Amino acid sequence: MNRNNCHSLLKKCGSLEQLKQIHAQSLTLGLHHLQHLACKILNSYTKFDQPFQALNVFNQIPNPDIITWTSLISLYLHIDSPSKALSVFSDSIKFGLKPDSFSVVGALSGCGRNRDLGHGKAVHGMIYRHELRYDPIVGNALIDMYSRNEEVGVAQLVFNDMGSVKDVVSWTSLINGFIKCNDLDSAQELFDGMPVKNSISWTAMISGCIQHGNPIMALEIFQEMKSGSTDTPTATTIVAVLSGCSDTGALDLGRSIHGYVSKISMDLDTTMSNALMDMYSKSGCLGTAEKIFEEMKNKDVFSWTTMISAFAVHGKGSNAIKTFNKMLRSGAEPNEVTFIALLSACSHAGLVEEGRRWFDMMRGVYGFEPEITHYGCMVDLLARAGFVEEAEEMIHRIPVEPDAVVWRSLLSACLVHQHSRIAEMAAKKIIELEPCDDGVHVLLWNMYCSDNRWNDALKVRKAMKDRKVRKKPGCSWIEINGIVHEFLADDKLHSICTEIYLVLEGLAEVMKLIENSSDQVQCST
Structure with missing residues (x-):
C-alpha cells in the first residue's frame, strides 16, 4: 500500500475496524509521518468518536502544521471539551505557527461554548493582525461567539463590517444572537430584511418565537414559509412548529402538518413522533397520542416520558404508572424528567400513597436526588x-x-x-x-x-x-379554518372586534332571558 492507496482507502472507510487496519498498515509502511495522511487518519478517528486514538496519531507527528493542530482543536470540540480546544489553539501559537481561518474558527467556537469573552476578544485581535477578518467563515464565527457571550451589539458591528461577504449563515447567526439576548423584535426585523433565506434561517426564527412565548408568530412564519418560499421544511422545522401547535392548541394545523409529513414521505423519526404525541395530547386527542406511541419502533426516554406526561395531564394516573412500569420492563432508564411526569400524574389523579412511594424510590432505588x-x-x-x-x-x-x-x-x-x-x-x-x-x-x-x-x-x-x-x-386562543386567533380581555384590536362584541351582547341578552324565565318558573311553583 502506498500513499495514494491509503488516501483512497480512507475515503471509502466505513467502519472503525477498517480504519484501524489502514492505520496499522500506514505504521508498518512508515507513512504515518506524512502530515496530510496523518491528519486524515486523525479526523477519521474523530468521526468514529475515538478521541484517544486520534490524540495518539497527533502525538506521533514530529512537527505538526497548523492544519494538524486545527484537527486536534476540532477533536476537542467534537467531544465537547471547549477548554481543551482553546488550550490546543494557544499551544499552536506558542509553537510559532500562524493561525489560519479554520484554526481561529475552532478557537472562537470554543470561546462561544465556554462563555469565554476574554479569550474571544484576544482571538478577535489575532484576526485583525493576520488580516483574516473579511473571511466569511471567520466573520460568522465571531458573530456566533459574541452572541453566545450576550454581546449582540458587538456581533452586529462585526456583521456590518463584513460588507458584501455576508452570506445566509451570517444573517442567521445574528438572528440567533438577538434571540439569545431576548430581542425578538430585532430578530424579526433582521429576518424580514434577509435577501436570501434557507430552511435553517426559517427554523431559527420559528424556534425563537416558540422560546419567547410567541407561538402564534411562529405559526404565521411557518405558513409564510410553506406558501412563499422554495425552502422545504426540515424535520427540525416541523418539530419546532409542532411545539407551537402544542402551546396554542392548534389541532387542525397540527393535523395538517402530520398529513404533510406523510405526504412528502418524511422519515417519522423518534424526535418527530415525540413532538406529534405531545401536540395531540395537549390538544385533547389522548387516543391519537397513544396510538403514535404504540406504533413507535424506537422509543427513547423522551417517548416514555411524553406518554406518561400525557396521561398525567388527562388525569389518568393509573395509566401513567402502568406506562412507567412498562418502561422499566423494556429496559429503558428513567431520568429526572420522567419522575416529574410520574409525580405529576399522581398529583392530578389524587394518588397520594403511590406518589409518596415513587418519591422515596426515586432516591433510594434509582439514585436520583430530588x-x-x-x-x-x-x-x-x-x-x-x-x-x-x-x-x-x-x-x-x-x-x-x-x-x-x-x-x-x-x-x-x-x-x-x-x-x-x-x-x-x-x-x-x-x-x-x-x-x-x-x-x-x-x-x-x-x-x-x-x-x-x-x-x-x-x-x-x-x-x-x-x-x-x-x-x-x-x-385565550382559538383556531378557525387553520388560523389561530388570540383574544385578550377588553381587547379592541382584533380585526372583527365590532362583530365579536355584538355577538357577546346578544349572548348576554339571551342568558338574561333564560335567567328571568327560570325565576318566573320558580315563583309560580
Missing part, C-alpha cells in the same frame, strides 16, 4: 389531597430556597381547603420572590375580603399601587 421540581410535585400532590400541613412541612425539607412555583402550589390548595393562615404565609412568600406578580396580589386581596379583613385588603391594594402592579389581561 430537585426542587420534584419537591414541587409532592407539595402539589399533598396540598391538592388536603394534606396542607404535610405539604408545608415538605417545603421546609427542600434543601434549597423554595421558588415561587412551589409556594403557588401550596397557596392554590389552601384557598380550596380554606387554610387561611398557611395561604397568607404562602402568598407573602410569593410576593417576596416576585413582587410584581399580579395574580397573587389579587388572590390575597380576595382572601382578605372573604374574611372581612378590609384593612389588610386595602394594604394589598396600596402595595399594588406603590409597586405599579397591574392585573395582566386574560388571554
Whole structure:
C-alpha cells in the first residue's frame, strides 16, 4: 500500500475496524509521518468518536502544521471539551505557527461554548493582525461567539463590517444572537430584511418565537414559509412548529402538518413522533397520542416520558404508572424528567400513597436526588389531597430556597381547603420572590375580603399601587379554518372586534332571558 492507496482507502472507510487496519498498515509502511495522511487518519478517528486514538496519531507527528493542530482543536470540540480546544489553539501559537481561518474558527467556537469573552476578544485581535477578518467563515464565527457571550451589539458591528461577504449563515447567526439576548423584535426585523433565506434561517426564527412565548408568530412564519418560499421544511422545522401547535392548541394545523409529513414521505423519526404525541395530547386527542406511541419502533426516554406526561395531564394516573412500569420492563432508564411526569400524574389523579412511594424510590432505588421540581410535585400532590400541613412541612425539607412555583402550589390548595393562615404565609412568600406578580396580589386581596379583613385588603391594594402592579389581561386562543386567533380581555384590536362584541351582547341578552324565565318558573311553583 502506498500513499495514494491509503488516501483512497480512507475515503471509502466505513467502519472503525477498517480504519484501524489502514492505520496499522500506514505504521508498518512508515507513512504515518506524512502530515496530510496523518491528519486524515486523525479526523477519521474523530468521526468514529475515538478521541484517544486520534490524540495518539497527533502525538506521533514530529512537527505538526497548523492544519494538524486545527484537527486536534476540532477533536476537542467534537467531544465537547471547549477548554481543551482553546488550550490546543494557544499551544499552536506558542509553537510559532500562524493561525489560519479554520484554526481561529475552532478557537472562537470554543470561546462561544465556554462563555469565554476574554479569550474571544484576544482571538478577535489575532484576526485583525493576520488580516483574516473579511473571511466569511471567520466573520460568522465571531458573530456566533459574541452572541453566545450576550454581546449582540458587538456581533452586529462585526456583521456590518463584513460588507458584501455576508452570506445566509451570517444573517442567521445574528438572528440567533438577538434571540439569545431576548430581542425578538430585532430578530424579526433582521429576518424580514434577509435577501436570501434557507430552511435553517426559517427554523431559527420559528424556534425563537416558540422560546419567547410567541407561538402564534411562529405559526404565521411557518405558513409564510410553506406558501412563499422554495425552502422545504426540515424535520427540525416541523418539530419546532409542532411545539407551537402544542402551546396554542392548534389541532387542525397540527393535523395538517402530520398529513404533510406523510405526504412528502418524511422519515417519522423518534424526535418527530415525540413532538406529534405531545401536540395531540395537549390538544385533547389522548387516543391519537397513544396510538403514535404504540406504533413507535424506537422509543427513547423522551417517548416514555411524553406518554406518561400525557396521561398525567388527562388525569389518568393509573395509566401513567402502568406506562412507567412498562418502561422499566423494556429496559429503558428513567431520568429526572420522567419522575416529574410520574409525580405529576399522581398529583392530578389524587394518588397520594403511590406518589409518596415513587418519591422515596426515586432516591433510594434509582439514585436520583430530588430537585426542587420534584419537591414541587409532592407539595402539589399533598396540598391538592388536603394534606396542607404535610405539604408545608415538605417545603421546609427542600434543601434549597423554595421558588415561587412551589409556594403557588401550596397557596392554590389552601384557598380550596380554606387554610387561611398557611395561604397568607404562602402568598407573602410569593410576593417576596416576585413582587410584581399580579395574580397573587389579587388572590390575597380576595382572601382578605372573604374574611372581612378590609384593612389588610386595602394594604394589598396600596402595595399594588406603590409597586405599579397591574392585573395582566386574560388571554385565550382559538383556531378557525387553520388560523389561530388570540383574544385578550377588553381587547379592541382584533380585526372583527365590532362583530365579536355584538355577538357577546346578544349572548348576554339571551342568558338574561333564560335567567328571568327560570325565576318566573320558580315563583309560580
